[in-house]
Amino acid sequence: NGMFAIALYDRQEESLMLIRDRVGIKPLFYFWDGNHFAFASELKALLKLEIVKQNIKINHKAINDYLHVGFIPEPQTIYENIYKFPAGSYGILKEKYFKIHEYWNISKQLNTHTINSEKEAKAKLNELLISSVNYRLISDVPYGVFLSGGIDSSLVAAVAQKITGNIKTFSIGFNEAKYNEAPYAKAVAHYLKTKHTEFTVTYDHAISLIDDIISQYDEPFADASAVPTMMVSRLAKNDVSMVLSGDGGDELFWGYGAYHWAKRLSNPFIRNFRFPIASCLEMGNSRQKRVAQMLRFSSDDFLPAHILSQEQYFFRTKEVSQLLNQEYLSSASFHDPEVERRKLNLIEKQSLFDFNHYLKDDLLVKVDRASMKYALEVRVPLLDYRIAEFAFNLSPELKHKNHCDKYLLKQVLYDYVPKSYFDRPKWGFALPLNHWLKNELKPLVQEYLNPEKLKKHELLNATQVQKMLKRHESGNDYLYGRIWNLLILQMWMEKNAKVV
Template structure:
């Protein structure tokens, strides 16, 4: 796990001393070593977190023996030893970087189809003066780039791009990203809050030569859905168990101490159980405990750890500890990011880093095996009676208590075309499309560009479609973003066994009847888990990794509302209509409509982002 950055320019607008600044901005991602390369066109920077082959020989940039190719790379390719043996690659190190570079130099971008791992790669052909960026299939590792049609730069995080004076002069606030953020809590699969700064989509490779760039897909999740799903329970369970065992074993390869995040839920418990089964000693496991019992799953994690016999560490954190990190979210994520569970994720990452350098997490299980309540809502909204009368029913429910108001907003979807994003948006408490139109001073109807129904090899049920929507957006742009930035803030590598591409492709092939059975979500995954851990340890309602943000915004964090949502501040930036903001704040603070807290939080994040990034430009 590392940080990478660099540039490509024929005009000489980027300076080598700026390359040093880019690397320094990513020091938290790689505190163990740094390295730089530059010629008349290209600059490459690397910050290393040593995980495999701790020697200096494995530092980057790394070159082929003939010096024609060089690479900076963030991530891990777990099957590198298999590839080394298959292609009989002569090596000087025991790192995966050397294998990746050799295969890219000899096979080109198509070599990525053979990589099993998480990766963000910058590969430069020095002879042809061609630079290629490559991002892993699921987008586990981040990769941003700047492109204004003339000059190009890239980095693991936006903060490194902003070290380039040319970039700062040629970027501004991106209105398109704003509207997607208000609707779903993140800025989309390619857009960021900065014009001319983009995300490289997952499973893609970008190549630049002279002044032309080309982006191609080397892996497309849409093409992995098969015409006929697997319906045989015994076949599916055996296959899934074998795939998870293989994935976890791959991800236990490490030359540094490691452990797992353990919340006591289905996914983290399964990953932990398989990991403990595959090592000789006691696995280190980590969880945090909140004083507020409603948000505290530490007892459940402790029971799982006791059963598995792990070396378990539990840290009791206070509200004051968590609130301090709320102020850091914009710095860590570089742009507005609404998922407040980033705060406990940062806390458990900090805890784990005090003992290990690498962890395994359970992310991905809910999306692959239908763990969310949104999938139930997708089915409910198919009721013909509800479809016909949803408008009056919604109106009536909005006259009720806070919970009924929230349900009323959820069932009032604007159209079939936008139903999946609406379900997600309202389940999370964000703004509906109509609310965004009313709220913004400058509204563009076509700014929310989310693919909501998918052209794939078989017809997807409404629940399957909702889950596939989450795989394409929520998983990639929210959850994986959260874990990467939160863990790398503390120089901690986090690996994601359930998102091994073999498991992803298998899960897409499994019939939904094996994912939800007798109202039990994640049925198949649970049956695999119960081979390792007794089912009675999980007989409780699902509860996410969350914090009492709505309470904090009414108490300790209420000052953020007054600082950033006051009339002067709203008028200063001209993004929101002042009277609409005032109405929403009054609903939350004076009329006890607690369910709008995430809308309040989103506006605070946008206003604070503008204050800290664009005030000097206005």
């Protein structure tokens, strides 16, 4: 139970075993070309090896996926022949034979029948949370909790405070009121009587860390909340060496807007007439255009990836095909195993997709790299495998009830912190990116997305990029996610041009 990446060498058998934790909290990479094998916890370590450097090439499929969802999904990396070792698996290398075996997959933990009793489910979830937090508070170093003031982090902080009575909490805020959750975090901390530390992020603080995204994440990574995650990690490291985070609650208990989209797109009328509806909406304002883009999905097979992509304001698959130069075009790579024990609705499928991809390859990557930059250990109580298995076997009615997202999780939380502290819309951990890209970050956009730089790497269609920048300037479309995605990609290409 917990997070780990392990390598065991058997001298007698002359074999190597690699093992990674069930959910994929800790990273593990390997290079394998059929003749040479190497492994490391960072991509940059593998790139130091001569045999790797001699054969390094950009992975075209990875570029396609990155533009679509903002990260590169397991087992791919940005480089050919270098792979992310799959979560919930162990691999054995002996002589020139390497095989990976799966020991845990959430899809195979689903039971035939769901848990339907709210009373029993609430008691069980509370019991599991206390056990999980207890496990993760075993430490010989000072510890605390990341506290945003939202449902998940507040629940983790509340349970930890009940157990210890002396928890330290950490949060960051922004000068822009629209993005500033700090007052809510402070209010929860005051109620729980934690020792709370807060830091306000300015543009100058954030811009100083953008270059660090390129170096710290080793491959293109478009989650802009990596910046505030680095900031809160730096803040916490001044006082503690380990923190608990609330990651996982949205995927397990349905906290994203993506699940509302999945419900809407389950409607037979919308599914059958989505293209005519989209054509009408495309004539409207920017909000209506975004709805139109959500309706334009190619097939049910890739619908969860499409919903995630559009929730994050990234590129649809058709846009990717227009944006990439011909030699980089490739097919999508999201294929989740079928669940055999019970039939899932579209919301459950979206949740499973998010758990297997968005959580593992975006959110956990973001937190691990950001915190490790400051040698801060982050433990994730909500991703105890017992809680994950419990959550995926809950009745959908206990996750979304009476128009309330994360219903069961909230009922547990309200026994620790009054409901009034959370009577507001979900915010998320984000930057004022749209404003910054049009103002403070505009010189950076002009530097890296100008036609000369684009043509230098022969990756992106310069004409398409310039059209998009003009549309973004006009303010008629939700394009800031796409612009940020391209900016990070081009900055990565520029920094790594000598490597590839």
